[in-house]
Amino acid sequence: MKKISYLLGLFLSVSAFAQTNNNTATDTIVSPILAKKNEVKVDVLNGIANGKLGISYERFINKDFSVGITGMMFNKNSKTDDFLTDDTRTLIDYQVIPYVRYAMSKSATNLYYLEGFVNFNGGEFKELTTLNNGVADYVVVTRNDYSDIALGGSVGYKLYFKESFVVDLNVGIGKNLFNEDSPSTVARLGINLGYRF
Amino acid sequence: MKKYIQYISVAIIALIFTGCTESDDEFFASKIVTSNELIEVNVTSNELNVSCYVPRLLPQDTNPFDIYLTSNSRKMFFNYTLEKKNTNGAWEYITPTSVTTVEGENEIGDYISGIAVLDALDTTYEYESDITLAAGQYRILIDPEIVSLNSQNAVMVTVKTSTFGIPSNALEFTVN
Numbered sequence: 517m518k519k520i521s522y523l524l525g526l527f528l529s530v531s532a533f534a535q536t537n538n539n540t541a542t543d544t545i546v547s548p549i550l551a552k553k554n555e556v557k558v559d560v561l562n563g564i565a566n567g568k569l570g571i572s573y574e575r576f577i578n579k580d581f582s583v584g585i586t587g588m589m590f591n592k593n594s595k596t597d598d599f600l601t602d603d604t605r606t607l608i609d610y611q612v613i614p615y616v617r618y619a620m621s622k623s624a625t626n627l628y629y630l631e632g633f634v635n636f637n638g639g640e641f642k643e644l645t646t647l648n649n650g651v652a653d654y655v656v657v658t659r660n661d662y663s664d665i666a667l668g669g670s671v672g673y674k675l676y677f678k679e680s681f682v683v684d685l686n687v688g689i690g691k692n693l694f695n696e697d698s699p700s701t702v703a704r705l706g707i708n709l710g711y712r713f
Numbered sequence: 714m715k716k717y718i719q720y721i722s723v724a725i726i727a728l729i730f731t732g733c734t735e736s737d738d739e740f741f742a743s744k745i746v747t748s749n750e751l752i753e754v755n756v757t758s759n760e761l762n763v764s765c766y767v768p769r770l771l772p773q774d775t776n777p778f779d780i781y782l783t784s785n786s787r788k789m790f791f792n793y794t795l796e797k798k799n800t801n802g803a804w805e806y807i808t809p810t811s812v813t814t815v816e817g818e819n820e821i822g823d824y825i826s827g828i829a830v831l832d833a834l835d836t837t838y839e840y841e842s843d844i845t846l847a848a849g850q851y852r853i854l855i856d857p858e859i860v861s862l863n864s865q866n867a868v869m870v871t872v873k874t875s876t877f878g879i880p881s882n883a884l885e886f887t888v889n
Contacts, residue, residue, distance in 0.1 A: 601866045605740035642740050644868065652770045654782035655744045655868050699738050 547624035548679045549712060550579055557684055557710030559588070567591045572708060579619065586613040586706075590639070599640065600657055606699040609639040613704070617672070625676040631669060633704065635690045638663035641697045664698035666690035676712070684708040742868040746771060746778050751874040752791065752855055756886045761851070764816075764841040765791060765829050767859055767872060780838070784861035784870045787831040789838045791859045794824045798850040815841035828862065846888045855882040 559570030569591055574584035588611040599607050613635045621627035638661065645658040670688020677683075688704035748771050755762040767789060770777040781787070796804040812819055817840035820826035829840035838859075859872040876882045 603739055603741060605738050642742075644742065644744065648776060649779070649782070652777040652779035652782070653773070653775075654779040656783070657742050657868060 549624045549676055550576075552576075552680070552712045555584075555682065555710050555712040557682065557708035559586075559706045559708050561705065561707035562588065570706060570708075572710070574617070579624070581619075582617045584615050584617070586611070586615070588613070600642070600659060606641045606662070606697075607639045608637050608699065608702065610637065611702065612636040625679075627674050629672050629674065631672060631686065631688060631704075633668055633670065633688070633690060635666040635668060635692075635702050635704070636663075637666060637692070637698070637702055639698075643697075660697070662695050662698045664692040664695040666692045666702045668702065668704060670704045680712050682708075682710045682712055684710060742864075743871065744783060744868050745871045745873060746773065747873045748772070749875045750877040751859060751872065752857065753877040754853060754855070754879060754884055756884075756888075759846050759848075759888045761795075761844040761846060761853065761886075762841070763793065763827060763844070763853070765827060765838075765859065766840070767829055767838040769831065769836055769838065771872065780861065780870050780872070781831060781835065783868050784864040785867035786861040786864045786870075788818075788828050788862040789859050789870075789872070790820075790826045790828045790862050791840075792824050792826050792856040794854045795844070796852045796854070798852075804852055809844045809846070811845035813843040813845075815843060817841065829859070848888050850885070850887050852883060852885045855879070857882050 553576045555572075555574040555576070557572040557574070559568070559572070562568040562570045567590060568588050570586060570588040572584055572586040574582050576582045590607070590609050613633050615631050615633035617629045617631045619627050619629050621629075640659045641662050642657055642659055644655050646653050646655050648654075668688055668690020670686045672684060672686030672688075674685075675683045685707055686704060690702045690704060692698045692700055692702060748767075751767050752763070752765045755764075767780070768777075769781050770779055780789070795807050795809055797807045799805050806823060808821060808823070809825070812821065817830045817838075818828040819842055820828065827840045827842065829838035831838050855876045857874050857876060859874060861870040864870065876884075
């Protein structure tokens with residue numbers, strides 16, 4: 517019985533030691549990804565679907581928070597300009613989007629995040645304008661410029677490969693605040709491929 | 714902290730779905746003007762005459778409105794239906810077979826689209842047709858909107874009007 521007690525005591529000690537060792541390993545081994553503080557990305561979704569060139573830079577402040585900025589330009593040469601005749605009221609030419617992100621997952625390689633952003637956007641809007649040729653009134657569609665600032669939020673998911681390459685999906689929406697001619701909302705939708713260094 | 718994050722997540726998702734249902738970014742190049750009594754219906758003997766003459770420069774309160782410069786369209790249309798009372802005393806739609814087009818064009822199906830065509834002098838959109846009918850009791854219903862046809866790359870013009878002498882835009886008549 518005494519021998520059994522010694523053996524049980526030894527087993528528990530070994531188990532406890534092993535458990536302690538495991539915890540220590542988890543706490544002290546830091547993912548190499550976390551040591552890399554910068555990330556650049558290109559938005560392939562908007563590039564292919566909408567003819568928009570979107571480039572982002574993200575700086576990691578700590579394991580939970582990061583800040584970044586996205587620049588997005590509409591490449592007018594990439595599509596036929598049918599804005600005057602289609603049924604959309606606005607066309608966004610550019611967006612500059614500073615953002616703050618909070619990681620909701622503890623994993624460094626595979627995580628969900630919340631994002632708050634400010635979207636400085638500008639482009640064109642259409643309206644009906646009544647003209648007069650000296651004989652009669654007539655109505656034409658005219659295009660004019662707008663600019664506005666939106667506030668919004670998004671949710672996203674990141675997946676890292678080989679400790680440097682990243683796929684970053686996000687979806688969200690912002691509301692334009694100041695200009696009644698601008699689109700009332702701006703979408704934040706992207707599939708980004710990038711590199712962390 | 715976790716609770717706040719959950720609230721924020723729900724708020725963002727709600728915002729996304731709300732944004733998806735908004736349609737404020739749609740644009741329809743459409744102009745509506747009003748001019749009364751542009752459509753006329755006359756019945757003589759066994760013939761129904763329907764006409765519509767729309768001045769290109771439509772008189773308005775201040776300046777006349779140029780339909781052609783606005784719509785870039787040489788055609789405008791309006792719809793009407795013809796019904797005949799059957800032996801049970803109920804109205805049923807008929808498709809007229811004997812139609813003489815005096816001006817413009819006709820598209821005849823379940824309803825009749827009268828197409829007014831801009832004349833050679835570019836002054837008036839003209840439509841007139843004579844429909845020969847067999848004996849019976851008839852009803853014509855006019856949709857009092859004349860709309861520019863194929864106003865592509867321009868503004869669609871809708872003229873809200875009425876039928877001359879028929880304020881209700883519906884006329885019952887009998888052919889003997």
